[in-house]
Amino acid sequence: MTAATDEKSKLKYFRVLLKISGEALMGSRPFGHDIEVIDQLCKGIADVYKLGVQVCIVVGGGNIFRGSSSASLSSCERASSDYIGMLATIINALTLQNFLEKNSVNSRVLSAIPMTTICEPYIREKAIRHLEKGRVVIFAAGTGNPFFTTDTAAALRAIEMNCDVILKGTQVNGVYSADPEENEDAIMYDRLSYMDLLTRDLKIMDASAVSLARENSIPIIVFSLKGEKIVNIIKGLGTYTIVLSGCKR
Ligand code: GTP
Numbered sequence: 001m002t003a004a005t006d007e008k009s010k011l012k013y014f015r016v017l018l019k020i021s022g023e024a025l026m027g028s029r030p031f032g033h034d035i036e037v038i039d040q041l042c043k044g045i046a047d048v049y050k051l052g053v054q055v056c057i058v059v060g061g062g063n064i065f066r067g068s069s070s071a072s073l074s075s076c077e078r079a080s081s082d083y084i085g086m087l088a089t090i091i092n093a094l095t096l097q098n099f100l101e102k103n104s105v106n107s108r109v110l111s112a113i114p115m116t117t118i119c120e121p122y123i124r125e126k127a128i129r130h131l132e133k134g135r136v137v138i139f140a141a142g143t144g145n146p147f148f149t150t151d152t153a154a155a156l157r158a159i160e161m162n163c164d165v166i167l168k169g170t171q172v173n174g175v176y177s178a179d180p181e182e183n184e185d186a187i188m189y190d191r192l193s194y195m196d197l198l199t200r201d202l203k204i205m206d207a208s209a210v211s212l213a214r215e216n217s218i219p220i221i222v223f224s225l226k227g228e229k230i231v232n233i234i235k236g237l238g239t240y241t242i243v244l245s246g247c248k249r
C-alpha cells in the first residue's frame with residue numbers, strides 16, 4: 001500500500017461541506033481580512049483536497065458587514081441588510097478562491113445571485129460536475145434570499161451536493177453547555193442530537209439550518225478552525241462535537 005492510499009483509507013468522509021464564518025477570515029483584526037490567517041486556512045483545505053476529498057465551502061460575510069450590528073445601516077430594512085451581507089460573502093468567496101489557487105487547489109465560485117462577470121451562477125448539476133472533476137466549489141451569496149443565514153445556505157448546499165457531513169468551523173472546539181469564556185463550569189459535549197441543538201438554545205446554528213440537517217440526516221461537526229487540522233476531523237480524529245440523529249445524552 002502506498003503512503004497516499006494508506007492516508008486515504010483513514011478517511012471517514014469523502015464529500016464534505018465546510019462552513020467558514022466571515023469572522024474566521026479577519027483573525028484578530030476588528031474587520032476585513034487577515035491574509036496570514038486566510039493562507040493558513042487554505043493550506044488546511046489544500047491538505048484535505050490533496051487526499052482526494054471533494055470539498056464544498058460556504059462562507060459568511062460578518063468580517064465585512066453584519067446586518068444586525070452595523071450602526072450606520074441599522075435603519076435599513078432587514079431584506080436590504082441581508083442583500084448587503086450576501087455581497088460580502090461574494091467578496092470572501094473570491095478571496096478564498098485566490099488563496100486556494102495560490103496553494104495549488106483548483107476551485108470555482110458559484111453565486112446564488114447571478115453575477116456572471118465575476119463568477120459562475122449557481123447551477124446544482126454544474127456544481128456536482130466541478131466536484132467530480134476535482135475542483136473545490138465555493139458557494140457564494142448564501143441561499144440568494146434574505147431572511148436566511150449562511151448556516152442555512154450551508155445545510156441546503158450540503159444536502160443538494162449529497163455531502164457526507166457539514167463541518168462547521170468556529171472559534172471554539174465544540175459545543176458547550178454555556179459560553180466557555182464566561183463560565184468555567186461549561187462542559188463540552190462530544191455528541192448531541194439535532195433535538196438537543198433545537199431545544200437547548202445552544203446557539204451553534206440557527207433552527208432552520210439544524211432542521212434541514214435533521215430532516216436529511218446529515219451529521220454536523222463543530223470544531224475549532226484555529227485549534228484543529230481539518231484533515232484530522234475528516235479522519236475522525238481530534239476534538240469536536242458531532243451532531244447526529246438518535247444520539248442520546
Ligand atoms: P468544465 O467545462 O466542466 O471543464 O468546467 P470549466 O469551469 O473548466 O469550464 P468552463 O468553460 O465552464 O469555464 C472556464 C472558466 O470560466 C472557469 O474559470 C470558470 O469558472 C469560468 N466561468 C464559467 N462560467 C462563468 C460565468 O458565468 N461567469 C464567470 N465570471 N466565469 C465563468
